[in-house]
Amino acid sequence: MPGQLPRNPPPQRLTASCILFVLSARRGLRSFRAACKSLGEKRSEAIAEAAEAQAARVFLEAAGLQKEEAAASVRWFLENLRRSSTADWRKVFKNWVQRRGKGEPVQYILGSWPFHPLPMELLVRPPVLIPRPETEELVDRIIKHYGNCHPRRLVDLGSGSGAIVLSLLHAFPMATAVAVDPSEDAVALTHANAARCGVENRLEVRHASSKDWASMSSRAFDLIVSNPPYIPSHEIPGLQVDVREFEDHGALDGGPDGLSVIAEVLRSARRVGLPGARIYLEVHHTHPALFERSDEESHSSLFASMEGLDLLDTEMHTPCMRRLWTA
Numbered sequence: 001m002p003g004q005l006p007r008n009p010p011p012q013r014l015t016a017s018c019i020l021f022v023l024s025a026r027r028g029l030r031s032f033r034a035a036c037k038s039l040g041e042k043r044s045e046a047i048a049e050a051a052e053a054q055a056a057r058v059f060l061e062a063a064g065l066q067k068e069e070a071a072a073s074v075r076w077f078l079e080n081l082r083r084s085s086t087a088d089w090r091k092v093f094k095n096w097v098q099r100r101g102k103g104e105p106v107q108y109i110l111g112s113w114p115f116h117p118l119p120m121e122l123l124v125r126p127p128v129l130i131p132r133p134e135t136e137e138l139v140d141r142i143i144k145h146y147g148n149c150h151p152r153r154l155v156d157l158g159s160g161s162g163a164i165v166l167s168l169l170h171a172f173p174m175a176t177a178v179a180v181d182p183s184e185d186a187v188a189l190t191h192a193n194a195a196r197c198g199v200e201n202r203l204e205v206r207h208a209s210s211k212d213w214a215s216m217s218s219r220a221f222d223l224i225v226s227n228p229p230y231i232p233s234h235e236i237p238g239l240q241v242d243v244r245e246f247e248d249h250g251a252l253d254g255g256p257d258g259l260s261v262i263a264e265v266l267r268s269a270r271r272v273g274l275p276g277a278r279i280y281l282e283v284h285h286t287h288p289a290l291f292e293r294s295d296e297e298s299h300s301s302l303f304a305s306m307e308g309l310d311l312l313d314t315e316m317h318t319p320c321m322r323r324l325w326t327a
Contacts (some may be wrong), residue, residue, distance in 0.1 A: 049078065056077075103246065104242065105130055111124060113130070115135075115167065134282065138164070139163075143171045150171075150172040161190065162179055162193040162205075169199040176202045178203070180213045217271070222276070224272070226269075226280075228282070231253060262287075
């Protein structure tokens with residue numbers, strides 16, 4: 001009507017594209033806010049982790065660990081927790097640090113540890129001997145020696161966790177093996193690690209001393225390996241606390257001169273090795289000179305056990321060395 005203001009036109013309906021645009025924008029804003037919150041939480045977690053790590057290092061150093069050893073322990077703990085995404089990581093971390101402060105080895109605390117060349121970590125349980133880097137070198141040396149001409153049948157005398165024999169079965173996929181150990185704990189752990197590595201069908205595990213097992217076995221092996229107890233008894237009290245107080249002395253103490261079990265292993269190897277079989281051992285760093293003095297009456301039992309074996313090679317390492325014989 002004349003004199004009246006025109007009425008506003010009815011509002012247009014929002015098109016589908018406009019609605020989607022608005023919703024998308026709102027979602028984007030929510031995502032942005034969530035991302036900011038997540039970054040803030042991660043920053044807070046990182047700050048908390050750094051504070052816990054610093055406190056742990058101070059605690060471990062006060063408990064007697066060297067600075068580098070304390071730092072390495074903390075780093076391993078935190079790396080393991082990050083991989084496992086443990087919810088209450090602070091509680092677990094503090095428990096681990098307390099145990100480490102009492103001398104317990106990191107490997108026992110974590111329950112598994114890498115061993116070259118295996119693609120998965122080996123289970124590690126007390127009191128079974130913890131695999132050492134020196135033993136990785138021994139395995140690597142054996143693998144390099146055989147190249148593409150693999151052994152068919154091998155035995156590990158004193159298998160412990162199974163680290164050596166399982167690594168060799170991994171490297172030699174057509175081989176079969178026997179693992180022998182006098183410790184029930186070691187036998188159980190070798191079984192568990194064999195299943196973990198997927199080679200249980202190619203491995204026979206025997207609970208026996210090398211002497212008792214060899215007396216019932218036949219000459220069927222072209223490779224014999226062993227990391228026997230080789231530390232002289234008088235050196236045991238001087239070992240680091242995490243070794244002395246937690247690992248099986250039966251896997252460490254080699255008798256008065258460290259040669260008691262080595263002599264038994266060599267006699268067993270002579271009994272079960274095929275002609276030309278290779279025998280790889282780890283021995284104490286004081287032993288090379290003794291192997292050369294074959295006329296000493298004080299070590300007559302050792303030299304008798306070496307009869308019929310040709311010494312081919314020696315590679316010195318600290319704190320142990322390797323000896324290679326052929327039957």
